[in-house]
Amino acid sequence: MMQTTPVRLMLLSALVALAAACTEKPEADKATTSTKTDTKAAAPADGKKGGVDRASLGMFKALPADMASEANPSTPEKVALGHQLYFDKRLSKNHDISCNSCHNVAAFGVDGEPTSPGHKGQRGGRNSPTVMNAALHISQFWDGRAKDVEEQAKGPVLNPIEMAMPDAKRVEETLASMPEYVTAFKKVFPKADKPTFDNMALAIAAYERKLVTPSPFDAYLKGDDKALNAAQQQGLQDFIATGCTTCHSGVAIGGGMYQKLGLVSPWPNQKDQGRFEVTKNDADKMMFKVPSLRNIAKTGPYFHDGATKDLGEAVKLMAKHQLGKELDDAKTKPIVAFLESLTGTAPADLTKTPKLPASTDKTPKPDPS
Ligand code: HEC
Numbered sequence: 001m002m003q004t005t006p007v008r009l010m011l012l013s014a015l016v017a018l019a020a021a022c023t024e025k026p027e028a029d030k031a032t033t034s035t036k037t038d039t040k041a042a043a044p045a046d047g048k049k050g051g052v053d054r055a056s057l058g059m060f061k062a063l064p065a066d067m068a069s070e071a072n073p074s075t076p077e078k079v080a081l082g083h084q085l086y087f088d089k090r091l092s093k094n095h096d097i098s099c100n101s102c103h104n105v106a107a108f109g110v111d112g113e114p115t116s117p118g119h120k121g122q123r124g125g126r127n128s129p130t131v132m133n134a135a136l137h138i139s140q141f142w143d144g145r146a147k148d149v150e151e152q153a154k155g156p157v158l159n160p161i162e163m164a165m166p167d168a169k170r171v172e173e174t175l176a177s178m179p180e181y182v183t184a185f186k187k188v189f190p191k192a193d194k195p196t197f198d199n200m201a202l203a204i205a206a207y208e209r210k211l212v213t214p215s216p217f218d219a220y221l222k223g224d225d226k227a228l229n230a231a232q233q234q235g236l237q238d239f240i241a242t243g244c245t246t247c248h249s250g251v252a253i254g255g256g257m258y259q260k261l262g263l264v265s266p267w268p269n270q271k272d273q274g275r276f277e278v279t280k281n282d283a284d285k286m287m288f289k290v291p292s293l294r295n296i297a298k299t300g301p302y303f304h305d306g307a308t309k310d311l312g313e314a315v316k317l318m319a320k321h322q323l324g325k326e327l328d329d330a331k332t333k334p335i336v337a338f339l340e341s342l343t344g345t346a347p348a349d350l351t352k353t354p355k356l357p358a359s360t361d362k363t364p365k366p367d368p369s
């Protein structure tokens with residue numbers, strides 16, 4: 001077991017300050033790597049409990065009960081409608097793919113594939129990230145090209161290699177063909193006389209905003225020292241001391257900034273240049289949104305390219321490419337144990353398959369072409 005020596009404490013507080021400097025301004029288009037260091041006094045040892053200096057935990061935050069949005073106010077009816085739409089394969093051209101196909105909410109919001117099969121089995125170039133807690137991120141997608149879950153939810157339905165609907169009109173016709181949906185949309189969106197594509201996205205997003213997964217780490221942050229075992233507490237210290245928190249901090253332990261993948265040593269796969277693909281700005285080459293590490297033990301394969309499905313390997317790759325450090329198995333193990341404490345539980349009623357409205361003869365037929 002590592003001792004908390006004064007030197008370690010000083011190193012810790014320097015890293016804390018560095019991480020704080022990074023998280024202070026989570027601006028979507030400020031794709032910068034903060035190197036600002038601030039020398040604050042070492043945290044007093046009496047803040048230390050259960051082996052971890054609690055003063056070093058200010059860079060994290062326990063999950064809120066939900067991820068409410070003023071712009072898209074939540075009601076139980078809206079969430080229930082979004083839940084149905086999220087599971088409805090009839091929102092895909094061939095009636096064979098729903099949001100849940102690639103982001104299975106009964107399996108931590110992922111499909112376990114390096115890249116996901118969409119319409120006609122076609123695969124895109126990127127790994128499906130989890131939808132759990134996603135509404136907390138500064139933006140959506142690996143490259144941050146959608147500003148929030150409301151905007152994001154419109155993408156996959158019309159994406160030719162995902163759900164492949166030809167246009168918003170077909171989606172609206174499909175929804176309007178089922179009286180149960182018509183009634184539900186009327187109730188949730190009284191200003192619209194029939195289901196609209198935009199309101200579909202709002203309902204799905206309202207559902208996603210309920211997908212929070214409180215974990216043992218949240219209980220620990222709230223003061224329950226026993227919520228993490230000794231190995232996990234050691235791993236938490238190592239996670240901070242190694243420098244992971246420079247990028248992975250805040251309420252989602254990530255999701256708060258963009259960073260270069262391969263900051264210290266180039267990432268082997270340079271095919272996908274991340275934010276550069278969207279902005280065409282040279283400074284954005286290999287810049288990706290720092291992903292949340294919540295539920296990370298359950299959401300492999302890892303990285304935008306699904307480079308590995310082994311979490312220990314992912315940790316070693318991060319230490320090497322982002323921090324220029326080699327971690328051996330003994331150093332990696334506690335960090336993995338800590339990451340396992342980020343596995344949480346989503347609201348049980350929202351991860352079940354809901355009952356869907358019955359099709360009618362007006363419902364467009366599946367189209368495999
Ligand atoms: C065929 C698989 C597939 C389907 C179907 C699909 N997605 Fe995704 N989803 C992905 C992939 C791949 C990405 C990452 C793409 C990227 O970053 O460019 C993604 C990204 C996301 C994100 C961003 C998460 C983050 O951390 O940035 C959210 C939220 C999301 N999808 C929700 C949905 C919703 C809602 C639906 C249904 C309307 C849906 N997805 C349908 C594969 C899919």
Ligand code: HEC
Nearest residue numbers: 243244247259261288290291302303304314315318319322
């Ligand atoms: C300089 C910023 C930075 C540092 C430091 C950093 N990471 Fe990351 N991390 C990222 C970025 C950016 C990604 C997304 C990479 C991609 O696009 O595939 C990532 C991805 C990950 C992933 C995969 C997430 C997923 O959903 O697939 C894990 C696991 C991870 N980091 C753990 C760590 C650990 C553990 C450390 C410390 C040893 C660490 N990171 C240090 C920026 C950083």
